[in-house]
Amino acid sequence: MRVAAISDIHGNLPALEAVLAEVEREKPDLTVVCGDVASGPMPSETIDLLKTLRQTRFVQGNADRGLIEEFDGKPASAMPGPFADWSAAQIDREQRDFLASFENMVAVEDVDGLGRVLFCHATPRNDTDVMTVETPLERMRAHLSGVDADVVVCGHTHMQFDRMVDKVRVVNPGSVGMTYGEPGAYWAMLGPGLTMRRTDYDREAAATRIRAKDWSGADEFARKNVISAPSIGEAMDFMRKMEAKQAGA
Secondary structure, X not given: OOEEEEOXXXXXXXXXXXXXXXXXXXXXXXEEEOOOOOOOOOHHHHHHHHHXXXXXXXXXXXXXXXXXXXXXXXXXXXXXXXXXXXXXXXXXXXXXXXXXXXXXXXXXEEEOOOEEEXXXXXXXXXOOOOOOOOOOHHHHHHHOOOOOOOEEEOOOOOOOEEEEEXXXXXXXXXXXXXXXXXXXXXXXXXXXXXXXXXXXXXXXXXXXXXXXXXXXXXXXXXXXXXXXXOOHHHHHHHHHXXXXXXXXX
């Protein structure tokens, strides 16, 4: 069994198209999308493309949940994700229901060279807690408490990492659509073993497509998440603060 893992697309359709072209060349047995697919500049178009995929399972992320809440006119629960109000106005009921069909987690048995793999959005406990390469061991143990898997694949923090927590390997494939560090679209191939991937794409052309959207945040998204990206240092500073707040809650 070979699995492509992608996460945190955030409505960046050009980045998703580029990654899916590479995934298709890999011919995996399964693709797992670890959430936060649509909240961004091209939510409707992104959902429509994802709906066409075969041999694909979807994990619901906090931004997917937040978009559904906004669409339904319900008060936002914890960490509803970015751009929920605008994105919810761009989708229809069928697309909303597609997001609502996503699973909390996906377990895949016997991935080549890796064993049992559990796919989640943030942690196996919820869709909001932060796991990074720096998360203290005791907190990681709490996040993974009760997990029956050889590997846990998560998203949420938009940065690739690969670390061991006792006997469990924890991997983040990075973000397709809102990356940190070197611009591009990040994902991973599992089986045999595990390979982190970065897909470059025509980011100037992507920025032009995004700026064409009737959205007040389109230019900023194009400049800060496509043409360039926040640095790893900036991202880690933000994640440390978020994690400290969560640990004290």
